[in-house]
Amino acid sequence: MLQNEIAKRRTFGIISHPDAGKTTLTEKLLLFGGAIQKAGTVKRNKAEKTATSDFMEIEKQRGISVATSVMGFTYKEHKVNILDTPGHKDFAEDTYRTLTAVDSVILVVDCVKGVEEQTKKLMQVCRMRHTPVIIFINKMDREGKDPFDLLEELEKELNIYTRPLTWPIGIGTTFRGVYHLSNHTLNLFSANKQNIADDYLEIDSINSEVLDQTVGKLQAAKLRDDVELIETVSEPFDVSLYKAGYLAPVFFGSAINNFGVQELLDTFVEIAPEPQPRETSERIIEPAENKFSGFIFKIHANLDPNHRDRIAFCRICSGKFQRNTFYYHTRINKKLKFASPTSFMADTKSLVEEAYPGDVIGLYDAGNFKIGDTLTEGEELHFIGIPSFSPEIFKELENRDPLKTKQLEKGISQLSDEGVAQLFTQNPGNRKIIGTVGELQFEVIQFRLLNEYGASAAFRPINVTRAKWISCEDEEIYNRFIRTQASKIAYDKDQKPVFLAASEWDLNYYAKQFPEVEFHDTSEWD
Ligand code: G4P
Numbered sequence: 001m002l003q004n005e006i007a008k009r010r011t012f013g014i015i016s017h018p019d020a021g022k023t024t025l026t027e028k029l030l031l032f033g034g035a036i037q038k039a040g041t042v043k044r045n046k047a048e049k050t051a052t053s054d055f056m057e058i059e060k061q062r063g064i065s066v067a068t069s070v071m072g073f074t075y076k077e078h079k080v081n082i083l084d085t086p087g088h089k090d091f092a093e094d095t096y097r098t099l100t101a102v103d104s105v106i107l108v109v110d111c112v113k114g115v116e117e118q119t120k121k122l123m124q125v126c127r128m129r130h131t132p133v134i135i136f137i138n139k140m141d142r143e144g145k146d147p148f149d150l151l152e153e154l155e156k157e158l159n160i161y162t163r164p165l166t167w168p169i170g171i172g173t174t175f176r177g178v179y180h181l182s183n184h185t186l187n188l189f190s191a192n193k194q195n196i197a198d199d200y201l202e203i204d205s206i207n208s209e210v211l212d213q214t215v216g217k218l219q220a221a222k223l224r225d226d227v228e229l230i231e232t233v234s235e236p237f238d239v240s241l242y243k244a245g246y247l248a249p250v251f252f253g254s255a256i257n258n259f260g261v262q263e264l265l266d267t268f269v270e271i272a273p274e275p276q277p278r279e280t281s282e283r284i285i286e287p288a289e290n291k292f293s294g295f296i297f298k299i300h301a302n303l304d305p306n307h308r309d310r311i312a313f314c315r316i317c318s319g320k321f322q323r324n325t326f327y328y329h330t331r332i333n334k335k336l337k338f339a340s341p342t343s344f345m346a347d348t349k350s351l352v353e354e355a356y357p358g359d360v361i362g363l364y365d366a367g368n369f370k371i372g373d374t375l376t377e378g379e380e381l382h383f384i385g386i387p388s389f390s391p392e393i394f395k396e397l398e399n400r401d402p403l404k405t406k407q408l409e410k411g412i413s414q415l416s417d418e419g420v421a422q423l424f425t426q427n428p429g430n431r432k433i434i435g436t437v438g439e440l441q442f443e444v445i446q447f448r449l450l451n452e453y454g455a456s457a458a459f460r461p462i463n464v465t466r467a468k469w470i471s472c473e474d475e476e477i478y479n480r481f482i483r484t485q486a487s488k489i490a491y492d493k494d495q496k497p498v499f500l501a502a503s504e505w506d507l508n509y510y511a512k513q514f515p516e517v518e519f520h521d522t523s524e525w526d
Contacts, residue, residue, distance in 0.1 A: 002320060002356065006287045009358030010272045011081040011315075013099055015126075016108035017116035018089075021138040025108055025255040026071070026082060032258075032265050033080060035073035069098075069298070070313065070344045070360045078269040081360060089118055090438025093389060094298065096125050097371060097419060100386045101297040101315035101360060104132040104272045106264070107248075108255075111137050111144030111171070115157040123158045129385070130245035132273055133160065136264055141189075141254045143172035148229075151250065161247040163237050164230060166263055168252040169215055169223050176215045178252050178260055179206075179223055181230070182237070186214065189259055239271050275358035278317045280374070280381040285318050287357035292319035292327065295383040296373045299365070299418040301452070310418065311342070311362040312369040317383070321355040327375045329368060330382060336375075338363050370417040370493070387522035388492060390467045391422050391435030394500070395442060395459035404455045411453030412445075416493055421445055424467065424490035424498055433490055433500070434459065435467055466501040468519035477516045485510070496523060 014029075016022040030036045071082045083102055085095040099105065105126055109119060126133055137150060145153070151162050169176040169186075177188040186201040203210050206227055212220040241247035249267065253260015275287045278295075285293055298313040314321075321327075326335040342362035343352040355361050363369070372386040399408050412432060416423035421442075422435040436442060442459050449455045469492075472478035482489055482497055488510075489497050499519060501507040511519060518525075 002290070003288055005079075005320075005356040006275050006358065008077060009079045009081065009275050009356065010104070010269055011083070011102050011275060011358040011360070012104045012106060012268075012272060013083045013085055013095075013102040014106050014108065015085055015095065015099075015122045017110070017113070017118040020108045020110040020113070020116070020119075021255045022085075022108050025106070025136060025138065025261065026084060028255050028258055028261045029080075029082065029265055030071060030073060032261055033073035033075040035071065069300070070362075072343060072359070075265065076269055079358070080269065081358060083360065089121075090436070090440035092118070092121065092437050093391075093419060095122065096389055097297050097386060099125050099129065099131065101295075101313070102131065103274070103276050103358065104134070106268070107133050107135050109135060109137050109150070109154070111139050111147075111150060111252075112142050114145055114150060114153050120157060123160070127159060127245065132243050132245055133248045134242075134264070134268060134272070135162065135248045135250045136255075136260070137250060137252045138255050140168050140171055140175050140178075140252050140259070141257060147171070147226075147252065154248070154250070158248075160245075161241070162250050163234055163247055164250045164252075165237065165267060166251050166253075166260065167223070167226060167230065169219050174219070175254075176219055178263070179227070180263060181227065186211070187260070187263065188214065189254070189257070242271060243273055275317075278383060279385055280383050282379075282381050285381070285383075287318050289318040291377040291379065292321050293317045293374065293376045293379070293381060293383075294321065295375070295386065296363075296369050296371055297386060299369060299371060300362075301414075301418055301448070310365045310367070310369075312365045312373075314361050314363055314375065316355050316357050316359045316361065318357055319377070321352075321359075321361065323351070323353050328378045330374045330376060330380055331370070332368060334368070336368060340364055367414065367417075371419045384524055387524035388422055389437075390521050392437050392465070393439065393442075394424075394433055394435050394462055394464040394467070396462050397432040397434055398458045398460055400456035400458050404453075407453040408449065408455035408457060411449045411455050412457075415445055415448060420448070422467075422492065424492055424500070426490045431490075433462065433464070463502045464500040465503055466507055468499045468501065468507065468521065469523050469525070470497060470499050470517055470519055471525065472514075472517045474516055477514070481514050481517050492523060494523070 014022050014026050069084050073080055083098050085098050135154060147168055154162050166178040166180050168178050175189055177186055179186055184203055201214060206224055242249055251260055251264045255261060277284050277286050294314045294316040296312045296314055300311045323341055324337055324339055326337045329336050341352045342349045352361055374381050374383050399405055412423060424433040424435060446457055449457045488500050490500055492498050
């Protein structure tokens, strides 16, 4: 029974550089999956597009996006769980953490722009974790780059092998459709169509006359040349290389026109991995173990100051989760019971009685959870692989209203538990340094501290641009380093020491002075 439930599940994230079409594709997947009846139901995450100063709008959108951050639907006997990720680069950390809770990823690339800055960063995170990736090249109805050039660019820039599974016939105004390389079907393009089922054409072979009659002699000849070239230069598609994260199958289409989405979804449910084992500091957890375990990868605050509760998103890793059952919170050594665990489906939420590995449930929380926390049936386990990444901007927190010191302390600690920003402390908590990946996060923190906690805060720029977690095999040298460099050492949320450097040069200088000390980009290292 448990085994069956696991085999059915496909939990994945959709990622892209903003504007490539992630929201549109998500919506179309939900449409094909029958989770929504018409396009437009899922609120656009316009946060990605709003100006930097418009953070209140972003917060409103964050509120809306609670429902859309996890979406489940059933497709061809499979339970598909889509985890949405914020596209805005200032919320990149949120995206990195969400990627710890998926078993695979669909990466959307704009055929006009090719590989963009965020595409590269997101792929680095996928590569780090060997997450299997399927690439969807979108906007084929626009005058984009040549498909062969795009494949080469993907391989070079993203450091992954690619294998097209469909191939476009023309592009932009000459775009006629896609040819399915393995089952020899043609899907013919017509803009804005709602239903694609009638537009499939099966041909016996690529040399069939029907092809010439359908797309014209010129485009048929070009397609034959392209396919011959692909078959000569690429190996047959090897699903095990995809699952190991080395090879990305590539699909072409146009999400806004519902085009190429069905092929993507059909192949996805067939080849994407089911829920995978996950690592804890104690042992590897297999999904089919009888006992429940899971971890928190995202916490969403309630924006209404009268309701301080939050929703903690829990990825189930093993066993069966049941409502109203006591589970063990290993960090705080406490048993907790959840009366209203929630599952999400497009724009609605519903109560869950039980959930299985691969599922993501929302747990109402009054302040017990931090990102990375583990729940079990009693075993002392701690899931790993949810590291903090070095922030890029650092500022010191200033208290503008001494009468509200307590509120400020509480607010900043809760916001850092939620992962809104990273908090580093110095001199037993007297000095607080906030690290973020974007300016926008400072505005969000300031706004939320005032609105939710009544605390007035400001930020002072400081001369820090890098935070490195440190380790050293020799304990004496390690302690000496921490003691002698005290002014540059701060402590992260788990009280791990972090070295704060002014620049790459500064970092290199100290690395040379202390060759035994290792500096790490993330809070977990091998
Ligand atoms: P994102 O979540 O990755 O940021 O992208 P989103 O889906 O919001 O899409 C970005 C823009 O690209 C949108 O236009 C969307 O309509 C358009 N788009 C998505 N897929 C396709 C496609 O296949 N072909 C073409 N030509 N355009 C596509 P917008 O004008 O920014 O937004 P809207 O006014 O249409 O909502």
